Amino acid sequence: MRNRSILPLLLAVLVVLAIVAFGGAGLLGRQTEGPTPETASSRTPTPGGAATSPAAKQSPPQRGANPSSLPEIRESALPVEGRRVLGLIRAGGPFQYSQDQQVFGNFERVLPVRNRGYYREYTVPTPGEPDRGARRIVAGDGGEKYYTSDHYATFKYIAEGS
Template sequence: MRRTTQRTLLMLALIAAATLVVWLLVRAPGAGTAERDSAQVPSRSVTATSGGDGAQRHTATNEPDDSATDPVSGLPWVAESALPPEARDTLALIEAGGPFPYPRNDNQTFFNREGLLPREGRGYYREFTVETPGSDDRGPRRIITGAGGEKYWTADHYDSFSRIREGR
């Protein structure tokens, strides 16, 4: 009987430890990427500040240059005019505050689990569907917005992103 009790306590301890590890991983997505993210941010054009939630904010101190890469995110630029018409329609809906075609999915938190966007606190990013002609579901195309006003485009359901350069 005593041996059964010891095994039960050991199993409970292992389950508790595994639960703690999972909780820590979920609570801090992208942990360990701070060094990589800071290496991509040139100090001459970016100011980093810490918000009240402890998340680092990256603010450009000058207008984006004409380079092919956004100095803040390290992602390629894409001109708004180069996006498909459905993406430009979605940008107009975002600007107007909706209504969005998928209200249960659009304007919801994007968690950046892939870690391809700059690391920010929970709730910083919002997700919006871009209609895909011929698709019988939401399709793979999205626009992600940041609380700082930045916008990102993905045509392949988060496998890659480009920073949208608006007004061009």
């Protein structure tokens, strides 16, 4: 009899673990993983047939249209550390912090809404800060990049090449 009373509990635990393991996509009102038409078309094929993300490795910056309603900041107006990080993003690294190149969830919904995994974040070091500080660059799979100096409260679209 005891085994029958434990079975529903075990099933409930397994369901909770599955939800946590898969990020509760869809169940908790969060964005789901996987390409959408706009992210799938933004990936460029390589000679081996694999798709690469333009945000991960991008050749010379090209000034594109601002895909958001956010204000712009010229690349030349970024702090020197931000320009350095932008160069590292274009080169594919190496990055100073283990958290760099991790998925940015956009939970604040300040950036245009995209599927989870579309955005990656990078630390812009702040001189004199004992930790990572508040400055970040967030790069989208479409090649667009945004700068925040206040830990995601506000963002500016980076007008690259200017």
